Amino acid sequence: MVYVDAHCHLGSHQFDSDRDEVITRMLTARVHKAIMICCNEHDLKEGIRLRNEHPGFRLAYGIHPQSLETDSTPDLFEKFRNRVIECQPDMIGEIGLDYFSHCHTKDIQKEFFVRQLKLAQQMNLPVDIHNRKASADTLEILKQYPVRGIIHSYSGSVEMAMLYIRLGYYISFGASVLFANARKPAEVIRAVPLERILIETDAPYQSPIRDHRHEPADVVRIYSAIAQIKEIPSAELMQTVSDNFDNVFHPGSF
Numbered sequence: 001m002v003y004v005d006a007h008c009h010l011g012s013h014q015f016d017s018d019r020d021e022v023i024t025r026m027l028t029a030r031v032h033k034a035i036m037i038c039c040n041e042h043d044l045k046e047g048i049r050l051r052n053e054h055p056g057f058r059l060a061y062g063i064h065p066q067s068l069e070t071d072s073t074p075d076l077f078e079k080f081r082n083r084v085i086e087c088q089p090d091m092i093g094e095i096g097l098d099y100f101s102h103c104h105t106k107d108i109q110k111e112f113f114v115r116q117l118k119l120a121q122q123m124n125l126p127v128d129i130h131n132r133k134a135s136a137d138t139l140e141i142l143k144q145y146p147v148r149g150i151i152h153s154y155s156g157s158v159e160m161a162m163l164y165i166r167l168g169y170y171i172s173f174g175a176s177v178l179f180a181n182a183r184k185p186a187e188v189i190r191a192v193p194l195e196r197i198l199i200e201t202d203a204p205y206q207s208p209i210r211d212h213r214h215e216p217a218d219v220v221r222i223y224s225a226i227a228q229i230k231e232i233p234s235a236e237l238m239q240t241v242s243d244n245f246d247n248v249f250h251p252g253s254f
């Protein structure tokens with residue numbers, strides 16, 4: 001049985017000096033399935049290489065709302081689309097809306113979000129959704145453009161999680177469940193059916209330890225916390241999350 005890291009930036013420059021060691025630690029910890037989120041050319045190149053080497057690694061490519069801050073030129077989407085056709089990612093992501101960071105106007109963000117959702121529909125690809133302080137608009141847009149996928153690093157309410165699930169989405173939980181005062185994530189994890197749960201690090205980001213680089217191997221700790229909250233054996237959690245991961249990439253499952 002293997003662990004899944006449903007959202008990590010393995011191609012990130014933060015892993016350039018020791019990526020092989022990071023992957024060795026990951027595989028030693030039995031994290032054999034992963035979604036590598038690539039939002040720039042550097043990460044994408046690394047991601048393509050790693051996908052060829054590791055059969056359990058999936059490639060996600062998307063225009064992150066935060067990238068729009070530095071580049072929202074008119075041909076950005078066309079360039080992205082051509083690159084998608086060339087490199088055939090397994091998923092479009094991460095994409096979405098970020099009203100917390102300063103990522104360009106809401107209108108521009110929505111425009112790129114919708115164009116990428118439409119591309120995912122055309123190519124029959126799942127999506128990985130980034131939402132920060134933009135739940136109402138995110139949900140509204142996802143309702144209009146139905147596609148299967150994952151809500152990354154979920155931190156919303158039980159009610160909102162249920163609305164996403166009704167649209168067919170998986171809810172992915174990260175390291176926030178590890179904090180001692182993590183009452184809200186625990187409540188959501190109890191409510192979300194096991195068949196809809198995914199688990200992620202968002203490495204190198206979102207480490208539970210301040211100023212520490214997060215790694216895919218660290219996902220094991222998040223599994224333990226979730227198994228405890230769900231009051232189920234870790235083997236059951238591992239098996240179901242691994243099946244959920246496979247279902248995301250199986251077009252017939254939605």
Ligand SMILES: [Zn+2]
Nearest residue numbers: 007037094202
């Ligand atoms: Zn991320």
